Amino acid sequence: MDTHYLLHDDVYRKLIKDKNAVGWDKTPAAYEKMERRLKLIFDLCDMPTRGRVLELGCGAGNISLCLEKQGYEVTGIDISPTAIAWATNKCLDAGGTTRFFVDNVLDMHFAEDEYFDIVLDGHCLHCIIGDDRRDFFSESWRVLKPGGRLLIDTMCGPVIGNQLSSYDPKTQCLISDGIATRYFGLPEEIEKEVVDSGLNITMAIREPDLPHSTIIFVADKSFA
Template sequence: MYDIFSQNYSELYDSLYFDKNYENECDLIEQIINDYSSKKSKNILDLGCGTGNHSIRLARRGYKVTGIDKSLNMLDIAKNKLKNENIPVEFLHSDIRNYSLNQKYDIVLMMFAVLSYQITNDDLIKTLQNVREHLDENGILIADLWYGPAVLNLRPENRLKIFDHDDQKIVRISSGRLNLIEQTCEIRINLWKIQGSKIINEIEEKHTMRYFFPQELQLLFHFCDLKLIKIGKFPEFNIIPDENSWNCTIIAKPLKNSR
């Protein structure tokens, strides 16, 4: 795992994903909690919380939320959003592979493909073992990730996105390249800040993402004392993912008598 989300990129993050429907995703999270949690869940651990878009919305709905992220830039933005809020959420700087909070949580979240950023088996196992360590015996893990059958079928495309940020125009071009042996996709992102007719800043980032297959997930989770309960499309969770479902949602629970 490597450092990504530079300060310049982090500052543009919320504008870049202005059209992402976080409220609907929180509805999905609550639906899964209601359907799959055997207890009234109140505390949530949001791993890879970024700028806090899920954490803050869930805290507004009455959950007590702890968000963890490795990017100080993203966390600064998340904390600034709390200035006019009085809600039960805190943001902590740590690595999701090795944090230690000495607390159990009813729900652990890894949204927006956080698990797909764990590109090596070692990183995956450390992350999932730490999830198990912090998950209540009756708790559930909810995550979305890249679904291998669809990634191989659809293949990454070159994409162009133009959007406004303050008084500037932002142009984003992304391209992806698959590594079939490592089951990863290297995404190259170029961003240009334009004010009037002048380019005032250029940002380049590289994000490497891993895609997964169902039986691989079952084995990984079992190795980490977790049981994969369900895989569904994202965000249409009750539909079985297919070769056109780039993202899928997964639910896992602790294996009983594993500790």
């Protein structure tokens, strides 16, 4: 399947021109809801309350900057230069210390081995298609400390009916102009990807919604 991950930059270039937009999800209310949800997940999963956090697909930096306020040392990466410039400016305006990098989650050049206590999927995984997903998990495993945690928060199938008009059931992807943009694996398929990467799942939460669901996995990197 063909992919074009830099298409996200086209979206961010449009969003940044909208003076009312604060990120991919546009409104402050949307991010306030996301922050409350993330705090609940962190509490349920007994996440470390301090340490180094890496957000994969950080976009305009809203969640990364929220985590900094909670006391974490945060790094955010995104493939979109426009998103990273937006996030960096927000951080400077707020007097924050979060580091933002343009980088590829499939091959993170900036990141040291076993550096982060938490790696957070910023709704990035469902944008990663096919064999690239193995690289996503391999890189996440590499940068996690022994005992560190990966939090996956991703769309999943089954997709119900014809409510996503560009959904292709054969590939389980949204296809736009021949480009695969989203993957809706079944929960058990995504669980296998996590386990095959060498991580141990400690919690799974499925959130039903139409026309698809969301699955949350928290996984530990075992001590060698």
